[in-house]
Every structure is written in C-alpha cells, then in structure tokens.
Amino acid sequence: MERLQQIASQATASVAPPPPPAHPLDPLSPQEIKAVSAVILEHYKGKQLTFNTITLREPIKRAYYEWKEKNGPAPPRLAYYVVVEKGVNGVQEGVVDVASLTVALSKSTDGVQPILTPHDLQATEEIVRSDPRVIRQCEIVGIPKEEMKNVYCDAWTIGYDERWGASRRLQQALMYWRSDEDDSHYSHPLDFCPIVDMNEGKVIYIDIPNRRRQVSKHKHSSFHPKHVAEKFGTPENPSGFRQDDTPYNVTQPNGVSFKMTGHVMEWSNFKFHIGFNYREGIVLSDMTYNDHGNERPLFHRISLSEMIVPYGCPDFPHQRKHALDIGEYGAGYCTNPLALGCDCKGVIHYMDAHFTDKAGEALTVKNAVCIHEEDDGLLFKHSDFRDDFQTTVVTRGKKLIVSQIFTAANYEYCLYWIFRQDGTIKLEVRLTGILNTFVCGEDEDVGKWGTQVYPQVNAHNHQHLFSLRLDPRIDGDNNSASTSDAASGDGETGSTQNMYGNAFYAKKTVFKTVADSLTNATTTRTWDIFNPSKINKFSGKPSSYKLVSTWASPLLAKEGSLVRKRAPWAAYTTEVVPYRDDDLGYGRLYPSGEHVAQWSGDGSRGMREWIGNGEDKIENTDILLFHTFGITHFPAPEDFPVMPTEIFDLMLRPRHFFTENPVLDVKPSYAKTTTEVKQGLTGTDTCSLNVDKTSRLAFAETSSCCKK
Ligand SMILES: *[C@@H]1O[C@H](CO)[C@@H](O)[C@H](O)[C@H]1NC(C)=O
Numbered sequence: 001m002e003r004l005q006q007i008a009s010q011a012t013a014s015v016a017p018p019p020p021p022a023h024p025l026d027p028l029s030p031q032e033i034k035a036v037s038a039v040i041l042e043h044y045k046g047k048q049l050t051f052n053t054i055t056l057r058e059p060i061k062r063a064y065y066e067w068k069e070k071n072g073p074a075p076p077r078l079a080y081y082v083v084v085e086k087g088v089n090g091v092q093e094g095v096v097d098v099a100s101l102t103v104a105l106s107k108s109t110d111g112v113q114p115i116l117t118p119h120d121l122q123a124t125e126e127i128v129r130s131d132p133r134v135i136r137q138c139e140i141v142g143i144p145k146e147e148m149k150n151v152y153c154d155a156w157t158i159g160y161d162e163r164w165g166a167s168r169r170l171q172q173a174l175m176y177w178r179s180d181e182d183d184s185h186y187s188h189p190l191d192f193c194p195i196v197d198m199n200e201g202k203v204i205y206i207d208i209p210n211r212r213r214q215v216s217k218h219k220h221s222s223f224h225p226k227h228v229a230e231k232f233g234t235p236e237n238p239s240g241f242r243q244d245d246t247p248y249n250v251t252q253p254n255g256v257s258f259k260m261t262g263h264v265m266e267w268s269n270f271k272f273h274i275g276f277n278y279r280e281g282i283v284l285s286d287m288t289y290n291d292h293g294n295e296r297p298l299f300h301r302i303s304l305s306e307m308i309v310p311y312g313c314p315d316f317p318h319q320r321k322h323a324l325d326i327g328e329y330g331a332g333y334c335t336n337p338l339a340l341g342c343d344c345k346g347v348i349h350y351m352d353a354h355f356t357d358k359a360g361e362a363l364t365v366k367n368a369v370c371i372h373e374e375d376d377g378l379l380f381k382h383s384d385f386r387d388d389f390q391t392t393v394v395t396r397g398k399k400l401i402v403s404q405i406f407t408a409a410n411y412e413y414c415l416y417w418i419f420r421q422d423g424t425i426k427l428e429v430r431l432t433g434i435l436n437t438f439v440c441g442e443d444e445d446v447g448k449w450g451t452q453v454y455p456q457v458n459a460h461n462h463q464h465l466f467s468l469r470l471d472p473r474i475d476g477d478n479n480s481a482s483t484s485d486a487a488s489g490d491g492e493t494g495s496t497q498n499m500y501g502n503a504f505y506a507k508k509t510v511f512k513t514v515a516d517s518l519t520n521a522t523t524t525r526t527w528d529i530f531n532p533s534k535i536n537k538f539s540g541k542p543s544s545y546k547l548v549s550t551w552a553s554p555l556l557a558k559e560g561s562l563v564r565k566r567a568p569w570a571a572y573t574t575e576v577v578p579y580r581d582d583d584l585g586y587g588r589l590y591p592s593g594e595h596v597a598q599w600s601g602d603g604s605r606g607m608r609e610w611i612g613n614g615e616d617k618i619e620n621t622d623i624l625l626f627h628t629f630g631i632t633h634f635p636a637p638e639d640f641p642v643m644p645t646e647i648f649d650l651m652l653r654p655r656h657f658f659t660e661n662p663v664l665d666v667k668p669s670y671a672k673t674t675t676e677v678k679q680g681l682t683g684t685d686t687c688s689l690n691v692d693k694t695s696r697l698a699f700a701e702t703s704s705c706c707k708k
Pocket residue numbers: 247248249
C-alpha cells in the first residue's frame with residue numbers, strides 16, 4: 001500500500017545549492033548529501049528522523065543520452081532518500097531536486113522495511129548483551145553472567161517471519177562467545193536466537209531449540225597473527241609463518257596507462273563511467289569501445305542488482321537464513337576502506353564513497369574503489385615450426401581492474417570488474433571471510449545438511465547466488481538475446497545430413513518473448529546479446545556480446561519456499577525483460593523489489609512483476625538481461641577458521657563485433673619475421689629488457705637458463 005504525495009512547492013532549506021556535478025552520473029558529493037538532508041529535515045519538521053539512505057537518483061536513459069549525444073539539457077539532478085520516522089512503520093521515501101533544493105516527491109510504503117545500515121547492525125549487539133532473558137539463556141548454555149562482555153552476535157536480517165511480518169523493524173541475532181575480544185567467535189556459536197526490534201531497541205522474543213546444546217569447551221580457532229604464532233610458532237620461528245616467502249614487487253616506472261577524468265575512465269579503447277551507490281556498490285555506465293575512431297556503444301549500465309545466500313538446513317529457525325545481501329544490507333553500505341598496496345597491488349587510483357549517516361551528515365568510506373592494472377599474460381602468440389619456432393610474434397596483455405570488497409557479516413565478497421584489451425569484460429568474485437556456524441553436540445552426527453568443520457562447529461550447506469543486471473546497448477539501443485547451445489548435428493550416423501556422425505554446430509534460439517528468455521544453464525550453453533541490424537561483413541552474423549558463465553548453480557530451494565518467493569529472479573539463469581522507466585525513474589533496477597527487508601515474497605513485484613504473463617516482446621528493442629550466477633557451498637574444514645578465497649567468474653566477449661582480432665595493434669613484446677631470422681636481425685625484443693636482474697638469483701649465477 002502506498003500513500004503518494006506530490007508536493008507543488010516547498011520551503012527551501014537554509015543551505016546554498018551545492019555546485020553541479022562534473023557528470024550527471026556522478027554519485028552525490030558530501031556537500032550534496034548534506035544539502036539534501038537539510039531539505040528533508042525541513043520537510044519532516046517536528047518529526048524524529050533517522051536517515052537511512054540518501055543517494056543519486058540516476059537520470060533516466062533517454063534524458064541521459066539526449067544530454068550526451070543530442071546536445072540536450074543536463075538531466076535534473078535528483079536525490080532519492082529513505083528516512084525512518086519514530087513511531088511510524090514502513091518506509092518513508094522520496095526524491096529531492098538538488099538544484100532547487102525542493103522535495104519533488106514523498107511517499108510512504110507499508111509491508112516492507114528499509115535496508116539495514118551498518119549502524120543498525122552495530123547497535124544490535126549491545127541490546128542483546130544487556131537483555132536479562134538473553135543473559136539467562138547464556139547461563140543455560142554454560143556462559144556465566146560475568147562473561148557477558150564476551151558474548152557477541154552477528155545481526156542478520158530476519159528474512160521474513162510471519163509471526164511479525166513487516167509490522168516491526170526486526171533483526172535476528174546469531175549468537176556467539178569469544179574467549180577475548182581479539183578472538184574469532186565462529187568456533188563458539190550458541191544455540192538460541194534472539195529477535196530484536198530495532199526501532200524499540202529491545203529483544204522481543206528468543207527462539208530456543210527443543211534440543212539444547214552447551215557452548216563448546218574446545219579451544220577457540222582463530223586466524224590473526226598471534227593465533228597463528230600460538231598454533232605453529234617454534235623456538236626457531238616464533239611467528240609460525242612460512243619462511244620461503246620473498247617479496248613480490250610490481251613496478252610501473254611510467255605510471256598507469258589509464259586516464260580518469262572525474263569518474264570517467266579511458267583505457268585501451270574502453271571508455272565508461274564508474275559510479276558507486278549504497279546498494280549495488282560499483283556501477284559501470286555508458287560503456288563504449290573506440291574501434292579505430294568509431295566510438296561504439298556496448299552497455300548502458302552494468303551492476304550487481306541483487307544476491308541471495310540461502311541455507312539448506314531444514315530445522316527451524318535456520319530456514320530464516322537466506323540473506324538478500326544487496327537489497328537487505330547493500331554492497332555499498334558494507335564496503336571496506338581498502339588498504340594501500342594490500343587489497344590491490346601496483347600503481348593505484350582510489351575512489352571514495354559517500355553516504356549519509358543516521359543524522360544526515362555525509363559519511364565517507366576512504367578508498368572504497370580500487371582501480372589498477374595487472375599483467376594479463378599472453379594476448380596472442382604464434383611461432384613457425386619451419387625454422388624451429390624462431391619466426392615468432394608474442395604480445396603480452398594488460399588488464400584493468402575496478403574492484404571493491406564488501407563484508408556481509410561473516411563473509412567477504414571481493415568483486416573485480418576486469419577489462420581485457422580485446423574488448424572482453426569479466427567479473428571475478430572472490431569469496432572469503434568466515435562460514436556461518438552453528439553449535440553441534442560433542443558426538444552429534446550433523447547429518448547431510450552441514451559439515452562439522454571443527455569440534456562442535458557445524459557449518460550448514462548454502463548457496464551464494466548473484467543477479468547480474470546488464471543494460472546492453474550493443475551498437476545501439478535496440479538489442480536481442482538468444483541462447484547458443486553446442487549441439488550435435490541432426491540425423492543419425494549414416495543419414496544424409498550427418499553421414500559420418502561427426503557434425504555439430506552452434507544452435508541459436510532467439511528470445512521473442514520474456515517467457516522464451518527464462519532459461520537455465522546447461523554445460524554446453526552460452527547466451528548472446530546482439531544487435532540484429534548490425535551485421536558483421538565477414539561472418540554475416542549480428543554484432544554481439546556473448547555471456548560465458550559456467551558458475552551458474554541452480555537454486556536448490558523448492559517452489560513455495562520463502563527463498564523462491566523472495567528471490568523470484570533466482571529460479572532461472574537468465575531473464576530478459578523490456579527496459580522501462582517508472583515515475584521515479586527506477587528503470588527496473590532491483591529484481592527482489594525496491595525494498596527487500598521483511599518482504600513476505602507475496603505479490604507481484606521485482607522480477608515477478610516484470611515477467612508478468614511472459615508475453616512482453618523482447619526482440620530488437622531496449623532490453624535488460626538479468627543473469628543468476630554463483631556457487632553452491634558445501635563447507636569443509638579447509639574453509640575454517642577463515643576461508644581461502646574461492647573464485648568464480650563470468651565473462652562478456654565480443655563476437656562478430658569486430659572484423660578481425662582487435663588487439664593486432666597492441667605492440668608485440670617479441671617479434672621476428674622469417675627474413676629477420678635468416679639475416680640474424682633482432683626484430684622487436686622488449687622481453688629480455690624486462691627480465692629482472694634478480695631472475696638469475698632464482699637458479700644461481702652458474703645456470704645456463706638465461707639469454708646471453
Ligand atoms: C619491494 O617491496 C618490499 C615491501 O613488500 C619493500 O620492503 C622492498 O624495499 C621493495 N623492493 C624494491 C626493490 O623496491
């Protein structure tokens with residue numbers, strides 16, 4: 001239910017309008033956030049407000065390209081906000097026009113709750129620790145009152161619990177005990193789960209299992225250097241660290257080969273805008289590739305629009321563990337400040353991120369986005385066998401990496417948007433951090449729903465699934481999409497079509513309607529996004545970007561489960577829907593809906609609404625492609641007490657987009673023609689110059705390994 005209120009003219013706050021942005025897609029500056037919060041305070045005068053969100057309301061696509069490509073006016077600078085009003089349930093939200101400092105729209109939405117902010121998560125622990133009923137439960141499982149300072153909780157979104165629905169703003173507190181404050185608490189989970197009402201600041205209920213389990217008496221398992229020293233230190237090597245590790249330095253004597261103008265990146269023919277918001281984190285927009293002077297559009301917008309981490313233990317209340325981390329916590333809100341030279345290495349350009357704090361002041365996360373280059377191995381090579389492989393071309397590549405890392409309670413998600421010089425765009429996810437754990441009894445068989453990763457520590461099975469949102473613009477606004485399956489030729493061996501039985505081909509099935517686009521991954525499947533009116537002069541096939549994604553686990557929760565209801569996008573590997581702006585300019589951004597926290601999963605919203613009856617036409621028009629990818633995680637002891645990064649990735653490759661290998665113009669590192677070989681000429685050789693003098697040390701001075 002929505003109560004919509006249009007405001008004609010509005011009392012202006014006492015702040016001067018902040019300077020306009022360098023680029024319409026730039027995130028709100030700290031000055032803009034401050035100015036907007038002043039307008040909001042004025043608008044809700046006399047009410048007790050907690051600020052939840054102030055972020056850029058991006059211009060709609062049409063307005064953006066009218067400005068960019070048709071000399072049109074700069075699109076209006078709009079800020080979207082959410083506030084929590086004391087004593088009022090639901091979401092108070094609206095839009096502020098930043099130039100005029102007026103509220104353009106304000107409304108109230110029931111049946112959901114606003115996103116959880118880091119402040120919400122931090123506040124929960126103290127509430128839980130001082131609650132007498134929680135203290136009593138701690139005593140029951142073996143933690144005396146005096147130890148309460150060492151009781152911790154990971155505050156989690158409640159998901160949806162029908163006992164309260166969305167009537168109160170709730171969190172579930174997953175309980176743990178530490179031996180001291182430097183410890184990792186995940187080896188000592190507790191068996192009960194308090195429910196906290198955040199608006200009231202109190203515990204309203206405690207879920208207590210029928211079977212009680214005492215807190216484990218086993219030694220804590222942790223991973224900080226002092227704990228490593230305790231585990232592995234010896235008198236000769238007190239730190240316990242491996243001693244065979246030598247420094248690995250990266251030097252870029254002439255700096256980077258990319259150029260940043262404000263938020264606009266130019267690198268090796270790519271050009272795009274790098275945005276960042278509280279929810280999706282990094283957003284890449286208006287991406288083009290300069291094809292020898294012809295600046296060709298690729299994607300209007302790329303982002304991670306949602307994710308879900310559903311757990312597979314059927315026992316109450318573990319079914320509640322299915323965090324929709326992007327919609328419920330925000331990949332931006334949970335983003336880490338990155339440490340110089342640690343989170344990424346080389347010559348680095350950082351971007352800060354700005355949010356609102358609970359009082360409406362601008363809050364800055366330093367170094368939220370890391371931008372750097374890395375060596376990318378060989379781009380291409382060929383040697384001629386005729387002269388013992390002396391005739392050769394070897395070209396090395398570089399890659400550009402735009403990255404962020406966000407922490408969703410126990411897990412870290414390291415996101416790397418990677419660009420290759422041949423026009424390939426990759427997304428690599430490195431999953432690290434700590435397993436969500438639950439206590440098990442000393443001799444308990446944890447069964448098939450989890451793994452005992454340490455004595456009395458049960459880590460439940462779960463999935464990590466993301467929804468990648470692609471707004472393609474391959475050589476223009478109107479695109480189509482299809483599956484491309486590697487298929488055996490029709491006809492049995494011996495038939496006229498397939499006489500020798502060896503035939504195979506790429507079987508393309510173009511999506512005409514939304515229903516056609518609801519496809520699942522198979523081992524032989526990729527997907528093409530293409531411009532049907534732009535035909536490659538050699539292949540006769542349309543200019544395309546191919547989605548290659550092999551980490552595409554199917555959603556394992558069944559039809560009718562809360563998980564499937566609340567993540568209607570996760571049931572398929574792809575969904576293609578027409579692009580649409582709505583009155584607030586959303587442009588179909590969030591496939592589990594605008595407000596995810598405490599959504600029951602009922603009703604038509606997000607992807608369920610966009611799919612509708614499946615009849616919308618999606619051929620040769622402005623489309624959005626959503627792609628579900630990720631992994632299924634069956635924990636093992638190697639994942640504990642902290643998990644070595646688990647890597648999964650996907651890529652978007654140009655196909656029939658160029659008329660030849662697009663990196664022929666990258667200078668080879670080593671090249672010799674047959675004539676040069678015959679005449680004893682050097683050709684091109686920058687390789688031997690690049691061999692570090694220390695290379696010889698690796699094999700000792702006497703080795704004959706190296707070129708003279
Ligand atoms: C390489 O990096 C290490 C730090 O990791 C530093 O101590 C050392 O001086 C560097 N060496 C060179 C040759 O730059």
